[in-house]
Amino acid sequence: MAAPVDEQDEREFIKQGAEAKVFRETFYGRPCISKERFSKAYRHASLDKTLTFQRLKSEIRAMNKCRLLGIPVPCLFHVNTATSTFYMEEITNSQTVRDYIVNMQKFHPDKAIEKLRPLAKKIGRLLGKMHAGKVIHGDLTTSNMLLRGDPENLDIVMIDFGLSFSEGLPEDKGVDLYVFERALLSTHPNTEELFTEVMESYRQENGEEAQEVIGKLDEVRMRGRKRTMVG
Ligand SMILES: Nc1ncnc2c1ncn2[C@@H]1O[C@H](COP(=O)(O)OP(=O)(O)OP(=O)(O)O)[C@@H](O)[C@H]1O
Ligand SMILES: [Mg+2]
Incomplete structure (x- = not known):
């Protein structure tokens, strides 16, 4: 079968994470991002293959599921399991939520939190919807959320679902939110109020289960704190 991409060699390297390389290229003339999971030399070959396939499968499943739930994700063009x-x-015409917050705090230090409040609300609604739809993201950070077009429109596109899984328990949801809280506060100083805002709209979106999830989040926070005190 011919290669699905227009020019295999003309892909532009964007970044290498812990498990995948990300490239920019075109797919039958359309702007495309390809994500290639590579083997890890320290893993046993067959275990490595299984894990790599698992991640690929999780990422694709979650993206498809989010699409059905009405959560914006990039459109999937093609999968090459080989x-x-x-x-x-x-x-295109997007920036990560991370860059948006960093710039807001840099250029509007006094008004940043007020200006970012609507964004935090929108993130909370999306996460509530995702969890209500039984998708656990697994790596919630501000780099894994893109703002498309005019950032004031709050058109958030979720990406990077390689660690995701579905049918999660309230505990899994609590951990998912804890990961996001840590990522937010450690990347962006003084954003505690924004996380509170995220949780406020999460609660509204996720209905009955939210209270239980928030209870679990509190437990996970306590465990985290104990670990830092001991460790
Ligand atoms: N569909 C897309 N459209 C535009 N940019 C994208 C897209 N997918 C990924 N990116 C860009 O590439 C970066 C890395 O992608 P992704 O998060 O999927 O890979 P990763 O290797 O898991 O990264 P990390 O280690 O930072 O989590 C994103 O933060 C984003 O800037
Ligand atoms: Mg990422």
Whole structure:
């Protein structure tokens, strides 16, 4: 079968994470991002293959599920299991939520929190919807959320679902939110109020289960704190 991408060699390397390389290219003329999972030399070969396939499968499943739930994710173009690569729409004219917050805090230090409140509300609604739809993201950070177009429109696109899984328990949801809280507060100083805002709209979106999830979040926080005190 011919390669699905227009020019295999003309892909532009964007970044290498712990488990995957990300490239920009075109897919039948469309702006495309490809994500290729690579083997880890220290893992046993067959275990490595299984894990790599698992991650690929999780990422694709979660993206499809989010689409059905009405949570914006890049459109999936193609999957090549032989090379553990998938091809998706490039969200053009976008920036990461991380960059948006960093710049807001840099250029509007006094008004940043007020200006970011609507964004935090929107994130909370999306996470509530995702959890209500039984998707656990697994790596919630501000780099894994893209703001498409004019950031004031709050058109958030979720990415990077390689660690996701579905049918999660309240505990899993609590951990998911804890990961996000840590990521937010450690990347962006003085954003505690924003996390409170996230949780406020999460609660509204996720209905009955939210209270239980928040209870679990509190437990996970306590455990985290104990660990830092001991360790
Ligand atoms: N569909 C997309 N459209 C536009 N940009 C994208 C897209 N997918 C990924 N990116 C960009 O590439 C970066 C890395 O992608 P992704 O988070 O999926 O990979 P990763 O290797 O898991 O990264 P990390 O280690 O930072 O979590 C994103 O933060 C984003 O800037
Ligand atoms: Mg990422």
